[in-house]
Amino acid sequence: MRIKQQVITFIFLAFIFGFAIVGLVMKDREFSDMENRTLAQSPEVSTENILNGDFQSQLESYMSDQLPLRDKLYSMKVDIERLMLRSYQNGVYFADDGYLIQEYKESPQTLRNVQYVNDFAKKVDVPMTFMLVPTATAVHSDKLPAGCLNDDQMETVKKVQSQLDEKIDFICPYEQLKSAFNGVENDDVSPVFYRTDHHWTAWGAENGFYALMKELGKEYDSKIIGNLDYHTINAEFYGTLYSKAPSAVQKADRFMAPTHNGGVYSVEFAKEQEDPHTLVGMYDLTKLETKDKYATLFGGNYSRFTIHSDVGNDEHILVIKDSYANAMLPYLATVYSTIDVVDMRYYHMEEKTVSELVKSEGISQVILLYNVDFFNSDNNFLWLD
């Protein structure tokens, strides 16, 4: 009896003192790869801070953010709730075949964004194509668990298409992605969409690329595409959706990106301060060592950069895009000698508006490339001018 009392006492003291002491000794983390955000740092002690309560609430965030085993504890909570048959966690559904699929709710922002795009089209007099890519939420909707409360992305796509200015050529590669997936027998490698990330895979992007080329009536060199090497850039990958719902039993993805042996590609950043200086061709291989492997593609997202390739033509296009485009750009670069790439999340109040850029750079084709989820929620389209 007495031994039991001592053991319980010890367990409790070890618990509270353990977290206290390890938390004190351990070096604070600045950034959480898992959560993709900066973590709270130790708060400043001052009479004013204490009297108005800021110190107290900051200390709680600090201790919570810097708690030893934080990510493991969270992952444990996710698994306990999975055991209790909860199929939803933090905006993510646990779908069949190990897929994590994002929740989708249509927002009024979509139609506002269509309006911004229409207004932009009036200012540009070169051909414009808008590719809106459905995410796994739509393409793999049959994998979702019973009782999901998602809105239908294809309804959103229809709305966008019907509201879009006639000048803009619209394409949604839903069928192509669907049949690309159905054509695969062994889906161990997450063919079209990553299981653990909200992006499409290289192969998903490749199929998007075929659909886009067909829509533009553009030839591509199928020999080059067929001979791309996927072994050089190839690593185990736990993506953003895994971060939101980290389960210990989750299977890893493989991140792959195409290498065109013999092709010469270079990326030029419009702003010197954005250049990470770690790009080799189109890829930042240092990112393969980090958690966010998708950022290997161009090193992430920037306001504007230009891809130069040794394709023997002088076609200069502009791609206005979100991160989905990053996986398709390597394919586009085998077709166009110069691709200007603009991300409206960061291209704010620049020297030239996007439409001015189209004129001054002699752009012959504008491509808008977005996924439905992003187009439905992003509020940076007002900068598109």
Next chain:
Amino acid sequence: MLFSSNVFLYLFLPLCMLTYFVVPRKLKNFVLLVFSLVFYAWGEPKYVLIMLASITVAYITGIFADKSRYKEKAVLKARFAMITAIVWNLGFLFFFKYTNLFIKTANDIGGFGIKALEIALPIGISFYSFQTLSYVIDVYKGEVRPQRNILNLATYVALFPQLIAGPIVRYQTIEEQLTQRKESFELFSDGVRRFTFGLAKKVILANSAGALFEELSAMSNDKLSVTAAWLGIIAYTFQIFFDFSGYSDMAIGLGKMFGFEFLENFDYPYISKSVTEFWRRWHISLSTWFRDYVYIPLGGNRCSKGRHIFNIMVVWSLTGFWHGASWNFMGWGVYFGVLLLLEKFIWGKGLVKTPKAVQHIYALFFIVLGWALFAFDDTDKLINNLKNMFGLGGLPLINDMTVSKLLSFAVMFIVLVIASTPLCRWAGVKIKAKSTVAFDAVQTLAILALLILSAAYLVSSSYNPFLYFRF
């Protein structure tokens, strides 16, 4: 500060324990007092002054409320001291808690346009006012001796385990413990058990049930169904029980760790077979407080039937109103007052003759319905929700959203139901009868597992990943 916070668990509590168990006996109460004041000041430092003032008033009036210090004819002085304590405590409680409600109500009725005061409710004032009040009244009644050492009295009032959410610990319960208590492995480990169960009740069960209620109660009528309205209020029924009783468990557990033994506050209220029984099992320290300091002084049941009914209604209106500055709380109290009267005078005798299952369903129906009155302090929402529950809102009986929620919370509900009953305790007794070793092992492992799980749930509230990097 909340028990269910990282600062409390991994900073405040380790420091407090370390200091408390290192210092000599003489200083232990002082250490507890200092930590309690820090604990109290954590959320709103300035309100410590109000509590200290209340302690001082209780100390002085307590000494002068002691009848034995006066000669026969001067006992009026003792009465005066007691009345001073009552006026002070109730005055403060009313000023901080109810002033703005009365201003708002006056404006709503008379359109006076009086500006609301900028006062925030000092945390725990409802609890410690009742404690100091009962102390002085008990001194006056001669049930306890006045505390001559203000540090001991301050330790009693400010004692952090029970400071902000009860139980309402009476001075007579811990009078002796204040000066002569003995910490032991037995008490400490028992305290750990209670604290851990309470913590798990709060952060795992109450928060999960609460999340479902929050989500459903924020939904507009076009998304809801009749079943969802019930589901929401049932989730609230679990949330409030596990939140509140979890807090009481943590308080009792922490008390034990420091050598105090408080009285029980909850006794499986949802297994009651009548509303009367429910109130014997729910927030016991509050209902006994009202019984001893309001109901009995009013004459209790030793009076005419009319007066008896009046006494019951006064007690239950006040009990309801104590829960918060909003009329729906008083309505909730009146609702229970009426039900108790009906059980006492109309159908109580008939009820006990029905099958047990009927009695349980009867009691739970009125308890859950009571929470539907309690949960919304916005009258429009309250009425809308009641309409939805009884199919008057034109909602479908059930819809996809409801099915989805039922599916994903089914297991959680089973856990909630089991945890609301003495099933685990009963299983424990069975195991213990077969093998004490097995029981000890299971209980010890359960404590370890629940501590770690609670830490995991606690951290999850701040776990917040972004798809895109946040600058």
